Amino acid sequence: MSGKKVAVLWLLAVLGSVSGGKVLVWPVDNSHWLNMEFILRELVVRGHEVTVLLPSCFLILNGTEPLPFQFEMVEVPISKSEMAAAMDEGFYFWFYEERRLPFWESLKKMIDILRKFENITRTICDGIVKNKVLLERLRASGFDVLLADPLMPSGELFAEKLGIPLMYTIRFSMGNTVERLCGGLPAPPSYVPASLSSLTDKMTYTQRIKNMLSYALQDLAYHYILWGHWNQYYSDILGRPTTLCETMGKAEIWLIRTYWDFEFPRPFLPNFEFVGGLHCQPAKPLPKEIEEFVQSSGEHGIVVFSLGSMVYNLTDERSNVIAKALSQLPQNVLWRYKGKKPEALGSNTRIYDWIPQNDLLGHPLTKAFITHGGTNGIYEAIYHGVPMVGIPMFADQHDNIAHMRAKGAAVELDFSTLTTQDLVDAVNTVINNSTYKESALKLSKIHHDQPIKPLDRAVFWIEFVMRHKGAKHLRPAAHHLTCSFSSTEISSYENLHKSVSE
16 A cells, blocks of 8 residues: 555545535634635535625625535624724724723723624624524524634524534633633633733733732623623523523534643633634745845845734834834835835835735744734744744733743834834844744744644544534533532622723
């Protein structure tokens, strides 16, 4: 038997297969879709039928584009412009207002913004669970599994209504609340930092107190300010007393979009699987015009700069601070930016609406990556061993950069106080201090040294759930224990909620 045939048989034995499985998908808009899309494309390649529930207001997805999936369009009374306006309001708050407003005013505004998204999500959810014709059609299709992103509620409710196994693909939840309280994941606060805390696994006594408070406050926000309203909604839809968290806890497998190249060591459960960097690929040749600009940089190399797909406009003051800094670098800079061209833009910097980021980070002349700290971009930098300058803005970005800083692969800057000299010094530091490149290469080696590639691992567990019609044997007994807040705690939380609302 040839070596190639042996390799194929070994791969099939390791990964297993499901012939013609049917996968129903509940996505989340914007960057969260990108990771999920890679999984879905691979499922189609392996012979599975994929159907994506697509609300008409989603921005990044277009059901008319030629994609290898089927789309089940869900018409909702929310326009794309209304969805875009809600996101713009949120981004403006997190970029420019969060740290400038007084604490209580900032907290109140954040809750108001999140409530708007909650109302949008509930309207979308109504468009599915109250559409009997759609539900019957989905039920008759005989799906084997539902893959959902739990950033916003709904996917678990659809799985329950349709009676099919549920799987999650997730980066993190606020305070790790969903994973801890709904998924049963252990999280000792002495060395497991709460999400959004910017802490690491090595904490001082004071930082441990801060970490415990972070967990408590984020649990409070999750249960009594943000998602507590869903408990009655889920009970009404399912016709029996239940909670959002109980329904989420029925997920068979949680696909976590990180790995030990990124995470700090911590306890995990057998139904939590790491698939971080599943979208990363070897670098492909660059378009001719971009390659010529890269090569013109000579021995100095290039710097790749992107603040992600959602940051498409900065104030003139911020953009010129950045442009002036980039003009002082000896490297050529490729900047992904859709906003107004800054007056201070230097001859060494080119602005693009879009850049082949993965291919640029894999180019041998790339010296550094300036990033907002999105998980997708960080993993591409890890994959190719590129040191980073992080300018986090919101959500998980501060945590992501804190992880890279702790692992010696990044320098962090504050966007709200960023000066031209700060950015110049940071880029020069990660390029000229060899320890940053060495740390990035170490993380890259760890990432590549896995028995199964992240994308293959993700597909394996989806097929595993389809083959066995679930994975109940991997769920801990913690799901069968009862846990509740005391009446005193509930009263305190309700009083705090009332004071914030007022």
